[in-house]
Amino acid sequence: MMMREATPEERRIFYKEEWNKREIPDFILHSLSLREFGFDLDGTGPSHRYNQFITVEQLENFMRNRAPYSAFASVALYERPSAREGWLKSELVLDIDAKDLPIRSCSCPPGKVCERCIDDARKVAMEFAETLSGDLDLHNIHFVYSGRGFHVRVTDESVMGLEQNERGQIVEYVTGGVVPTDITMALGYSKVFRERAARTFNALNEERLLGIRGLRKTVIQRLMCEKERALKAIRDGKLDEIFSFEGMSQKTFCSLLGFLARINSGFADGKVTIDTKRILRLPSSLHSGVSMKCTLVRDIEHFKLESAVPKFVRERNDEK
Ligand SMILES: [Zn+2]
Known part of the structure; x- marks a missing residue:
């Protein structure tokens, strides 16, 4: 699938004929008037900020008339969104961008995405959501296909009021981003870390491992030779197994x-999670850079990229 930039004419057609306000998720609609909206009107960057819409019809008029290159809404709710003042609360967000994944199963050049790495990102989003619900007891979890990856957006009241550092701790927990004090604990963070570490280890080749400071080549070769045993030792947190190498x-x-x-x-992207004033791409809108629809994903397990392909792309493919 060719993901090329949409022309101004294609944007106009999309917003005139295809964009539908009913595709804006309920969790945004219900708090529409409390959110700040931001737009990139011509592809030069999201500089048209501090917009507030009291009704969805106002937003609809704007979208149809301006056919923006990109549209965003804040994760935060404000008393005065048009001044970005009176912060009330913010969704908790995990941003998984296929182009920035540290390990990808495709061979995309840096900065590019394809169907395969977008699917890699989808699997990561599912893994994170499982930890959010299983370990952290969060249940209002929404998935959004963003165009180049996925947003996991959590609207449980228990997280909406969190401060930056608490959000930072959640992203570390969910990603397995810090080494636990005790790697052998059966449950909790220790277990999450071991799972993520094993997944990462499994996907690395010898060349990547050689980049580790303080690890001799002979040790790495032994680990690679008996990768299955090493993986199991990491996943189970069995120290005697690990030190038997x-x-x-x-x-x-x-x-x-x-x-x-x-x-x-x-x-x-931890920076997105801790930023309680972030604007995120609006589900239903067009990601003009790749000509894909940013969409709420109801069934992440069976998500197919075709469901986010706008009509004008299908038509331009037919013409060829
Ligand atoms: Zn790719």
Whole structure:
């Protein structure tokens, strides 16, 4: 699938004939008038900020008339959104961008995405959501296909009021972004970390592992030779198994875990999570950079990229 930029004419057709306000998710509609809207009107950046719409019809008029290059709404609710003042609360967001994934199963050049890495991002989003619900007892979890990846948006009241540092801790927990104090604990963060670390380790080749400071080549080769056994040892947190690898010392193991944690933390953009005044691409709107529809995903397990392809793209493909 060719993901090329939409022309101004294609944007106009999209907003005239295809865009539908009913595709704006309820969790945004219900608080529409409390959100700040931002727009990139011509592809030069989202500089048209501080917009407020009291009704969805006002937003509809704007979209149809201006056919913006990109449309965004704040994750925050404000008393005075048009001044970005009177912050009330914010959704908790995990941003998984396929182009920034530290490990991808495709061979896209940097900055590009394809169907395969978007599917990699989808799997990461599901994994994160499972931890959010299973470990952190959060249940109002919405998935949005953003054009180049996925947003996981949590609207449970218990997280809406959190401060930046608390949000930072959640993103570390969910991604497995820090080494736990005790790697062997059966449940909780220790278990999440081991799962993420094993997943990351499994996807790395010898060349990537050679980049770890403090790990000798011979140790890496041994780990790679018996990858299944090494994986199981990491996943189960069995220290005696881990240290049975020749040359694996406490220090070496720490270096390995630190390396895996750093890679893990790259699966979500932590800066987005801690920013309680962030604007995110509006579900229903067009991502003009890739000519795809940003959409709420009701069934993430069976999400198909075709469902986000706008009509004008299907028609331009037919013409060829
Ligand atoms: Zn790709």
